Amino acid sequence: MSAFTTPQSATSTPESDPALVDAYRRGNERAAAELIERHIAALGRFLYSSGADRDEVDDLVQEAFFRAFRRLATWRGEASFRSWLFTIGGNLLRDQVRSRKGRRVLSLNDRDIPSASDPEADLAAGEAAERVRYGLTQLTRLQREVFLLRAQEGSEYGDIAVALGTTPGAARVHYHHAVKRLKELVR
Amino acid sequence: MSDCGWLSDRMPTVALGRAQWTEEEARHLSDCPSCRGEWELVQLSSHLGQGVAAELDPGSTTRAVFQRLERARQEDRLRRQSWTFAALAMAAAMAAVVWTGRPITRPVAPLAGPVVAASLLIPLPELDNLDPAELNTVLQTIDEPLLGGQTDSPGSGALDDDDLEGVLNIWEG
Numbered sequence: 539m540s541a542f543t544t545p546q547s548a549t550s551t552p553e554s555d556p557a558l559v560d561a562y563r564r565g566n567e568r569a570a571a572e573l574i575e576r577h578i579a580a581l582g583r584f585l586y587s588s589g590a591d592r593d594e595v596d597d598l599v600q601e602a603f604f605r606a607f608r609r610l611a612t613w614r615g616e617a618s619f620r621s622w623l624f625t626i627g628g629n630l631l632r633d634q635v636r637s638r639k640g641r642r643v644l645s646l647n648d649r650d651i652p653s654a655s656d657p658e659a660d661l662a663a664g665e666a667a668e669r670v671r672y673g674l675t676q677l678t679r680l681q682r683e684v685f686l687l688r689a690q691e692g693s694e695y696g697d698i699a700v701a702l703g704t705t706p707g708a709a710r711v712h713y714h715h716a717v718k719r720l721k722e723l724v725r
Numbered sequence: 726m727s728d729c730g731w732l733s734d735r736m737p738t739v740a741l742g743r744a745q746w747t748e749e750e751a752r753h754l755s756d757c758p759s760c761r762g763e764w765e766l767v768q769l770s771s772h773l774g775q776g777v778a779a780e781l782d783p784g785s786t787t788r789a790v791f792q793r794l795e796r797a798r799q800e801d802r803l804r805r806q807s808w809t810f811a812a813l814a815m816a817a818a819m820a821a822v823v824w825t826g827r828p829i830t831r832p833v834a835p836l837a838g839p840v841v842a843a844s845l846l847i848p849l850p851e852l853d854n855l856d857p858a859e860l861n862t863v864l865q866t867i868d869e870p871l872l873g874g875q876t877d878s879p880g881s882g883a884l885d886d887d888d889l890e891g892v893l894n895i896w897e898g
């Protein structure tokens with residue numbers, strides 16, 4: 539449950555992202571804390587799925603939020619706050635990969651294996667997930683981000699298009715190319 | 726839209742638990758290898774990174790982000806103050822130029838008069854041995870006009886009108 543409420547919304551539904559952003563712009567830091575709490579997990583998953591090392595995710599998440607709040611004036615609400623945040627995170631990850639001269643190394647220790655009662659099923663699921671993650675790193679940035687925004691967020695093509703600076707039709711094409719390529723890579 | 730296209734669009738929503746397959750969709754999924762392959766990908770991707778996400782601590786991230794934002798604000802303030810001081814200094818310099826009516830120039834070194842005078846001093850050791858009365862006599866002799874002020878050239882006042890006119894004609898050609 540949200541810790542952030544205003545007198546008007548104390549008994550109503552949680553504040554929307556644009557309302558929280560407005561509140562933060564007016565100087566309410568608790569609104570920023572609520573935005574972080576709301577989006578941190580999704581941003582972490584997005585960065586990890588995009589190829590960030592497990593031990594880099596925390597720093598990347600922090601940097602993405604820092605930059606987002608510094609540049610909040612540039613968010614006009616056309617794309618969702620989360621999509622915009624993912625774009626900032628994607629830029630950070632791209633810069634990091636460039637600084638490592640394009641090397642994207644996925645360590646076996648990076649595996650994100652969910653805890654369950656069946657170790658064999660765990661292992662199989664972990665290996666399959668790792669193949670998908672490796673496949674995602676082989677896609678173009680647009681293909682990867684469109685695919686992840688669809689698969690992890692369920693975002694509509696219109697929202698994805700605004701966030702990534704493309705058209706809904708092009709976003710759909712990128713998604714289908716991503717699926718086709720992933721099928722080949724994961725097979 | 727084809728069944729495959731329809732199913733593809735519905736996959737993220739179902740994978741995220743926001744909807745369920747209808748019987749017809751489930752039947753298509755089991756009969757279509759292409760859709761099944763896509764469905765497996767979407768399912769795996771939709772849960773990818775959940776363990777990593779669970780390790781993130783919103784509280785510590787919030788504190789770290791706020792600290793950095795505060796530090797950045799302080800740096801911004803300092804930068805603005807530096808620019809303000811620079812602008813004020815520039816304005817003061819401009820005001821000084823306008824006030825004096827001319828650009829500030831470097832002070833010119835005084836002319837080397839005493840140095841020139843000193844360089845014209847001619848040592849005359851003979852004069853040093855004279856007593857004041859003799860020295861006074863010598864100085865008076867130096868100051869007197871040569872030949873009692875008489876020269877070979879007559880003054881213009883000594884010429885009559887004809888002579889004066891002749892001289893003028895010579896000078897003016």
